[in-house]
Structures are given as structure tokens and as C-alpha cells.
Amino acid sequence: VSITSTPTTHRVSPPTAPVSQRSRPRRPRRTWRITTGILIALLFVIPVAYALMISFEPQSHFLKNPLTPSAPTFADYSAAWTQGDLGPQILNTILYSFAASAISVALSLLVAFPLARKLVRGAGLIYRTFVIGVCIPLPIIPLFIEAQDLGLYNNRFGYVLLHVEPGLPLGVILLTAFVMSVPAELDEAAFLEGCGYLRYMVRIVAPMAWPSIVIAFLYSLLAVWNDIIGPVVFLADPSLFPVTRGVYNFYGANAGAYTILAAAVVIVSLPVVALFIASQRQLLRASVVASR
Amino acid sequence: MARAPGQSSIQLMSRPSRLVMLAGLFLALAVFLVFGIVPALANVVISLTDYSGLAGASTSFTGLSNYVTLFTTQWPGLVGSLGDSLYFVVGVTVVQNAVGLALAHRLAGTGRTAALLRITAFLPIVLGVTVVGIVWLLIFDPQSGPAQSVLGHLGIHSAFFGSGSMAMPLTILIQVWQNLGFTMVVFIGGLKAIPAEIFEASDIDGASGWRRFRSVTWPLLAPVVSVNIAFALIGSLTTYNLIYILTDGQFGTNTLGILAFNTAFGNTADLGLGAAMSTFLLFLAIIVALPAVALLQRRERRLLT
Numbered sequence: 001v002s003i004t005s006t007p008t009t010h011r012v013s014p015p016t017a018p019v020s021q022r023s024r025p026r027r028p029r030r031t032w033r034i035t036t037g038i039l040i041a042l043l044f045v046i047p048v049a050y051a052l053m054i055s056f057e058p059q060s061h062f063l064k065n066p067l068t069p070s071a072p073t074f075a076d077y078s079a080a081w082t083q084g085d086l087g088p089q090i091l092n093t094i095l096y097s098f099a100a101s102a103i104s105v106a107l108s109l110l111v112a113f114p115l116a117r118k119l120v121r122g123a124g125l126i127y128r129t130f131v132i133g134v135c136i137p138l139p140i141i142p143l144f145i146e147a148q149d150l151g152l153y154n155n156r157f158g159y160v161l162l163h164v165e166p167g168l169p170l171g172v173i174l175l176t177a178f179v180m181s182v183p184a185e186l187d188e189a190a191f192l193e194g195c196g197y198l199r200y201m202v203r204i205v206a207p208m209a210w211p212s213i214v215i216a217f218l219y220s221l222l223a224v225w226n227d228i229i230g231p232v233v234f235l236a237d238p239s240l241f242p243v244t245r246g247v248y249n250f251y252g253a254n255a256g257a258y259t260i261l262a263a264a265v266v267i268v269s270l271p272v273v274a275l276f277i278a279s280q281r282q283l284l285r286a287s288v289v290a291s292r
Numbered sequence: 293m294a295r296a297p298g299q300s301s302i303q304l305m306s307r308p309s310r311l312v313m314l315a316g317l318f319l320a321l322a323v324f325l326v327f328g329i330v331p332a333l334a335n336v337v338i339s340l341t342d343y344s345g346l347a348g349a350s351t352s353f354t355g356l357s358n359y360v361t362l363f364t365t366q367w368p369g370l371v372g373s374l375g376d377s378l379y380f381v382v383g384v385t386v387v388q389n390a391v392g393l394a395l396a397h398r399l400a401g402t403g404r405t406a407a408l409l410r411i412t413a414f415l416p417i418v419l420g421v422t423v424v425g426i427v428w429l430l431i432f433d434p435q436s437g438p439a440q441s442v443l444g445h446l447g448i449h450s451a452f453f454g455s456g457s458m459a460m461p462l463t464i465l466i467q468v469w470q471n472l473g474f475t476m477v478v479f480i481g482g483l484k485a486i487p488a489e490i491f492e493a494s495d496i497d498g499a500s501g502w503r504r505f506r507s508v509t510w511p512l513l514a515p516v517v518s519v520n521i522a523f524a525l526i527g528s529l530t531t532y533n534l535i536y537i538l539t540d541g542q543f544g545t546n547t548l549g550i551l552a553f554n555t556a557f558g559n560t561a562d563l564g565l566g567a568a569m570s571t572f573l574l575f576l577a578i579i580v581a582l583p584a585v586a587l588l589q590r591r592e593r594r595l596l597t
Contacts, residue, residue, distance in 0.1 A: 033398075036398050037398070037405055037409060040395065040398065040399070040409050040413070041409060041412055043469075044412045044413055044415050044416065044469075045412060045415075047424075047427050047428060047431060048415060048419070048427065050427070050430075050431060050438065051427045051430065054430075062436065063436050066437060066438045066440075066441045067438050067441055067442070107316075107319065107320035107323060108320070110313075110316035110317055110319065110320045111317055111320045111321065111324075113313070114313060114314075114317050117302075119302045119313070120314075120317065126321070129324075129329070130324070133324070133328055135526055135581075136332055136574075137530035137531075137549075137573075137574070137577075139331040139332045139334065139335050139570065140553065140556075140570075141335060141338060141552075141563050141566050141567045141570060142330070142331035142332075142334035142335055142338060142567070143327065143331045144556075144557075144563070145334070145338065145343070145563065146326070146327070146330070146331060146334075161323075161327075162327060164323055164327070165323055165324060165327035165328045168320070168324055168328070169328075187304070188304050191304035191305050191306070191309070192304055194306070196306065196308065196309050196312070197305060197309035197310070197312045197313045197316075198309075198312055198316075222417065222418065222420070225420065226419075226420025226421060226422065226423075227533075228421055228422045228533050228536065228537065229532075229533050229536065229553070232536075232557070233557060243422075244420065244422040245422075247422055247423065247426065248422055248426070248537065251426050251429070258430055258433070258436065261426065262427075262430060265423050265426055265427060269419055269423050272418055272419070272420070273415075273418060273419070276414070276418040277411075280411050280414065
């Protein structure tokens with residue numbers, strides 16, 4: 001299984017693959033591609049489409065016939081909206097995820113610049129600590145105790161602050177890589193002209209780093225948005241709950257109300273899915289960058 | 293302190309600018325320290341106490357007694373939990389990488405359909421574990437769910453997530469389904485890094501399909517295979533949020549992660565013992581990850597040089 005020999009044989013063997021010979025297996029290959037494509041689409045879409053389908057059904061129809069759709073009704077949506085208290089929860093989730101991610105990315109940039117330019121001692125060591133931080137699971141038990149001791153338990157400010165740190169490692173890695181790609185002459189020119197540090201960060205570096213900033217922000221946002229352990233551990237007051245814990249509690253309290261539950265799931269997913277569709281290009285490219 | 297040799301940008305900064313830069317750095321590092329490093333280390337300290345987290349209960353230093361409990365009183369439970377963890381880790385790592393690679397192979401192209409399907413594969417990540425978990429619980433509801441309805445026509449009945457034999461395989465499949473997008477995208481990154489000439493060359497050599505994959509693609513993918521396997525190993529060993537939603541550790545899905553969580557935050561409210569379990573889990577993750585990474589890197593060197 002020698003791979004290095006392949007390019008060599010390339011040079012030796014005559015490049016004469018007739019077009020007719022190669023195009024012959026096209027049709028079965030095309031069928032294969034269509035079949036696998038449909039299967040992949042079904043694999044990811046069916047569960048979601050199913051929840052969507054039953055969210056428009058009366059419960060009675062679902063219980064009699066769980067596999068086929070009924071005439072659509074919006075009753076489940078109004079029931080889910082009123083019973084599930086979803087409005088305030090969606091607002092909580094938006095507040096938590098946007099605030100925590102924005103702070104996280106801003107702090108990441110403030111770390112990334114001095115690290116990338118090696119302006120402080122131990123820059124390499126600090127950077128490596130952040131890299132290790134990517135792989136370490138969140139120490140939820142000490143964080144719970146800390147939250148109580150620091151007055152961060154069961155309040156909005158604390159909940160946001162507790163969700164800033166998890167976004168830092170990826171943010172620092174992405175932004176350090178970005179700043180390193182910016183020539184240091186640019187800093188020098190700016191500082192010579194008397195541009196202050198924060199002004200330079202906000203007006204020059206941040207706009208240039210925008211793609212990396214968006215990626216770090218989106219990853220943090222998804223993590224905060226979808227966190228279920230955090231709301232279980234750090235919050236007790238239902239008025240502070242984000243959608244994850246709200247929907248989970250709703251499930252626990254109304255486990256038999258399948259169609260209303262499905263409607264609740266659809267409602268709380270709409271904002272994040274919309275955001276994702278608007279930004280999918282950056283997200284997908286991001287995970288390639290992050291894997292390096 | 294903030295002057296490194298050979299760097300001029302800091303010398304060109306005004307004094308207030310320098311102070312602002314250092315203040316910003318320290319602020320960010322303080323957050324990292326207080327909410328990242330300190331709690332990571334505190335796990336060990338807490339595991340040496342009888343902290344309950346209950347109001348009014350006093351806490352005292354109890355030495356290794358939580359570890360003694362863990363390896364004596366809790367021993368049968370711990371062995372069962374280790375077995376569940378092993379099942380989960382092996383299942384997730386194997387299935388996620390196999391299916392992820394197959395998906396990547398099919399969807400690495402530049403066409404519109406491939407792009408659309410790649411987005412679709414990311415849907416479960418965007419929806420998150422809570423929504424994904426609840427949707428699958430609905431589908432596999434043993435009374436009125438659609439899966440039961442289909443199986444019912446064949447005369448089969450299963451309790452699914454309430455079944456000792458079915459809960460774990462289903463949990464593994466849903467964990468994989470949830471995270472396939474990441475694995476796929478990393479594999480696609482690896483596939484794109486392989487120079488097109490190599491594929492053309494193997495095409496001309498007549499190696500196509502499975503043979504080309506086996507002798508060209510697979511060895512050249514070694515670096516991303518390492519990344520994906522390492523992430524899947526560590527991730528599946530320490531994760532428990534999906535299990536929390538699906539089974540809460542019941543019916544043979546009591547992995548170490550969910551056991552530690554429930555010991556700390558369940559009815560027992562034993563934060564000390566929970567911390568001991570978390571510390572043991574982190575220790576396990578390290579002794580699994582280090583040799584695995586070394587092995588994967590050796591494999592990369594063998595295949596790529």
C-alpha cells in the first residue's frame with residue numbers, strides 16, 4: 001500500500017485513457033449518487049420533518065395514526081406558546097447567547113493581539129494553555145460552587161459570565177492565527193500616527209478579522225444557545241430559564257402531549273435555524289479551520 | 293515586564309495604550325483563570341471533601357475517603373459504569389468516523405446538491421441536544437411513537453429507550469447523528485487537502501472505487517483521521533448532555549460522565565463524590581488520549597513518509 005509510488009507511476013504510464021471507456025460507467029454511477037444523496041437527505045431531514053408534521057396535527061389524530069399527516073391545524077402552536085411560556089424563554093436565550101458570545105469574542109481579541117505579537121512574556125505558554133482548554137471538559141461541579149460563592153448563581157448576569165469562558169479557547173486560537181497573518185508594519189504605522197490601542201483594535205483589526213470573529217461568535221453562540229447542563233445547574237427560577245431547560249421541563253410535565261410538544265420544539269428552534277441558514281457558509285468553513 | 297526583544301510595535305505604543313493593552317489581556321486571562329483553570333484544578337480539591345452543596349450543611353476535609361467510597365462501596369456500580377462508558381466510547385468512535393467518512397466522501401464535491409446536503413448534515417448540531425433528544429424520544433415513544441407503529445405491523449414490540457438492550461445502541465446512534473456534521477466537515481477538509489493530481493494519477497493507473505480509496509485516499513487522510521478519532525474518543529468519554537435528555541443514565545446507559553453528574557446534582561447531592569468521579573474520569577481521559585494520540589501520530593508518520 002505504497003502511496004508515494006502513485007505519482008511516479010503517473011509519469012511512467014501513458015496518459016491515454018479513452019473518453020469512451022471512462023464515460024461508460026457513468027449511468028450506474030449517476031444512479032448511485034442520486035440514491036445516496038436522497039438517503040443522506042432523508043437521514044437528516046426525516047426526524048425533523050416528522051416533528052414538523054405532527055406539530056400541525058390534533059393529538060387525537062396522532063394517537064390513532066402516528067405515520068400520516070392530518071389536515072393542518074395551528075392549535076398545537078397556540079397551546080405550546082401559552083402553556084410553555086416560550087416567549088420569555090426565547091428572549092432569555094437570545095440575551096444569554098448573544099451577550100456571552102460577544103464578551104467572549106471581545107476578550108479573545110484582547111488576548112490574541114499580545115499573544116500573536118509576542119508582546120508579553122510567556123506568550124507561547126499562555127497560547128498552549130488555551131489549546132489544552134479546547135479539549136478539557138467543563139468542570140461543572142466546581143463551577144456550581146464558584147457560582148454560589150461569587151453570587152453568580154440563579155441570576156442573568158452570573159449566567160452570562162459563566163458562559164464567557166467556554167468560548168475563549170476557540171476564539172483565542174482563531175484570532176491569534178488571524179493577527180499573525182496581519183503584518184506588524186500595520187501596527188507600527190498606526191501607533192506612529194498616534195492611534196490608541198483600543199481604537200486600533202476596534203477600527204482596524206476587528207474589521208479585518210471579521211470572518212474569524214463571526215466564526216468564533218457563532219460557535220460560542222451555538223454552545224450557549226443549546227446548553228442544557230448549565231441551565232440545570234446554574235438556574236433555579238423559572239423566569240430565568242432559557243429555551244433548553246424550558247422545553248425540557250415542558251417535556252417532563254406534558255410527556256403525553258406529543259403534538260403540542262412538537263410545536264414547542266419547532267417554535268424554539270426557529271430562531272437558531274434562521275440564524276444558521278443566514279450564516280451557514282461561515283460555520284461550515286469554520287469547522288475546517290478549527291480542525292487544523 | 294511587557295517588553296520582548298526585537299519587537300517594535302510595543303515601543304511605538306503610547307504609555308496609556310500599553311496600559312490598556314495589558315489591562316485587556318489581564319481581564320481576559322482573569323476570566324480564563326477564574327472560570328477555566330481554577331475550576332479544573334478545584335475538582336481535585338473538592339473530591340477530598342464531603343461538600344454537599346446543601347444550605348447549612350458543614351463541609352470538612354475528608355482526605356481520600358471519596359476515592360475509598362468510589363473504589364469500594366461504589367465498586368459494583370463503577371464497574372458497570374465503566375462497561376457502559378466503554379460500550380458508548382467504542383460505539384460512538386467507530387460509527388461516527390465510519391459514517392462521517394462515507395458522508396464526506398460523497399459530499400466533498402463542489403456541486404449545489406453536495407453543498408445543500410452538507411448544510412443538512414449540520415442541522416442536528418444547530419438544533420442542539422435538547423431538541424434533538426426530545427424529537428427522538430417522540431419518534432421512539434414506546435406507546436404511540438411512529439417507530440413502534442412501524443414495528444407493530446411486523447409484530448415486534450420494543451420499549452426502546454426503556455429497554456436494557458436497546459437504550460444504549462439507540463443512544464449511540466443518536467449521539468453520532470447529532471455530531472456527524474463536525475466529523476464530516478473535518479474529513480472533507482482532509483479530502484480537499486489531497487492534491488487532485490494524485491487522484492488523476494490513480495485514475496489512469498486504473499485504481500478506482502474501493503481500491504483507490506483503500507490505497508490512496510485512506511493513507512493520505514491519516515492526519516484528519518487522527519483528529520476525528522481523538523476528538524471522538526475524548527468527546528464520547530466525557531460527554532453526558534444527550535444521555536441526560538434521553539435516558540438520564542438508566543437502562544444500561546450509565547456512563548461515567550452522567551454518573552458523576554447525577555451523583556453531584558441528583559438526589560444524593562454528593563458534590564465531593566461527584567468530583568472524585570469527575571477527577572477519575574479526567575484521569576481516564578488522559579490515559580486513553582495520550583497513548584491514542586501517540587499511536588495515531590506514529591500511524592501518520594508511517595503512512596505519510
